[in-house]
Amino acid sequence: MSRGEMFQEAEEKRRKEGFFPQVYKAVCAAMGEENIDKLEALRDSMPDLIKFTYELKCFKDGLEIKEFFPGKNQYESKAKKDYGNKAYQDGKDLDALYLYSQAIVSTPVGEDGKSRELAVLLANRSAVLFGLKAYHLALDDINLSFQVGYPDELAYKLYDRKAKCLIAFKQMADAGEAYKLALKYLDKATKLSADKKQKTQKELLQALNFFKNAPAKLLQNDPDVDLHPTPELPDIPKQNELYPVMSDAVTFKYEEARGRFAVASRDITVGDVLTVEKAIVSHMLPEYMGKNCTHCFKTMKAPLPCNTCTKVMFCSLKCREEALSTYHKYECKLIDLFLSSGMSIICYLAYRSISQKSLQWFKDNRNLFDNHDKTSGQTTEQKDVYVSGDYRNYFNLVNHHSERKTGDIFHRSMFTVFLLRCLQSQGYFPNTPGETATEDEIFIGTVLMHFLEVLQFNAHEVAQFEMVSKTSQEGAKSAFIGAAVYPTLALFNHSCDPSIVRYYVEDYVVVQAIKNIFKGEEICENYGPIFFHSAKDDRISRLEKQYWFKCQCVACTENWPVMHEMTQDVLNFRCAQCGGSAPFHTSSNMPQLRCGCGTPINLFKGLKELADTELVSETASTELNSNNLEKAQEIYTDLLKKLDAVIAPPYPDYYKIQQNIWKCIWMRFGNRIVTGGIRKPVVPGDDDYDTVD
């Protein structure tokens, strides 16, 4: 269920023309007949192709890898800090938070990772956050402040604040330690007047006295408090033993013509959670950098900076550490180069697929990339657990290499070499780049190129729900914020009338049934085109262009009408015996209806139930409009179950109810932001943003 658009289509509209297409054209024009013949011979051997492309002189000469990224600015930092201090003194906490955040993002940090200015700013912002009772965020600021070199003579204050935050989380043992440190550092507070010092000492001793005298059980860290709140994800009621991110109601098959596909191993009811899967690799759209956390896609209240660039920010210390210790060091100084190349989100994902693991990791796991098995994943041959985070499963997704035109292959091979040279320039490989590529470089290039091909067919969008106001779904819409690979979800085929919907929590995808699915039926997801949004020919040609298959879903083979052409003149009444249906013309006065299986269908009962649903539908709509989402979802789900037992789709109400269920689910659990907010993101973008909670 979506906007009816494929994310690659949105991507084409979004992207700006960059330098790469020109480089490609120039190389094609300059390489000469002889090289074109060579290319034809090499097209199916990726290592040889990459070696050839790497050594192609006209390409090498036409490509310059230059570090190009938005850097820090101490004047900006200083100015914003002064404004922030003023706002804080005036009691304008939200303004102070905003201005300090701007200052924090632009403050230069030394080569050693230290910056007294940044440390002081983080400490200042922690005071604001503490006042706003945002203790998680305050703690992150305090911890980072110490990391980047908060001065010893002021440290007592920050340890005192840290203790208070920890008490808010019932981390009593740690709070006690923080108080001890506060007292210890009070000695170093050389600029504090004797009076003030004495007063502070008295307060700290009082606090420590409590810790001395309290019973031991009051002085432990409460293990039930999670200092790193994990995303709220639904449980899969019965986990599949072979596919742990999937419900056991799903099984996978393989057929040569259809590839891998999912089948219901028992009846599934609308609303059932089928999948909760974390992306094996994800990347946000570049225009969301600074608006959402680069690492987890969450919106940010108090962004933490990268030490070097000003474009990438993090929602928490945890996300920051994970990104900085893995991929970001290979991306940071190339951010604007990537942007100006005009590369697609697919290329960002391919690069990240490499940069988030070390060269050593790839070398140690070389066996994962030896063999491309396009049938792997089917249940009958699956002996080992299909682990979603396993690169082998990512690697084995379909790439259609042999069906590609040589021009397509060469374009991808050029992009591979471009990204390979980017990795080289950022020290991913131990050696300095040579005239010919090393064995390691060819190996990484081969994996990279394979991923580029896989991603074309297997990347999913990551989306958030953008709401105009916190309390209403009026005008709300889903927006792509990034892309990701979900190796288990990727095994599902497409239908223009899907049986599941997706929503996203950070870069997790959650899949729920949006219709009743019978045992043995294929479970289809939707790659973009939906039958009630667009006409059959349009859907088929778009899917063929993007995914290289001719859609044969029920909506396409039976040529179902689009939404505004759907009528209630013909209703397909369900047979209670076989689950099939028979058409009934509402204008006819035929009293009897018989299913193809021979069973008579009780029309009277069916029509009465239909009439009953109208009132229920109104109640549901009232609940939705009053933002009682849980209630609305419950009623809509019941309604769909009832309707589905009586008549078979397509009919307009069925799809309107589906849409509403999807909205309820997303507004309750999915990534969402309020766009009608008051404040711009820290790095100014085009829209105003405010977080939902």
Ligand SMILES: [Zn+2]
């Ligand atoms: Zn994050």
Ligand SMILES: [Zn+2]
């Ligand atoms: Zn950076």
Ligand SMILES: [Zn+2]
């Ligand atoms: Zn179709």
Ligand SMILES: [Zn+2]
């Ligand atoms: Zn029947």
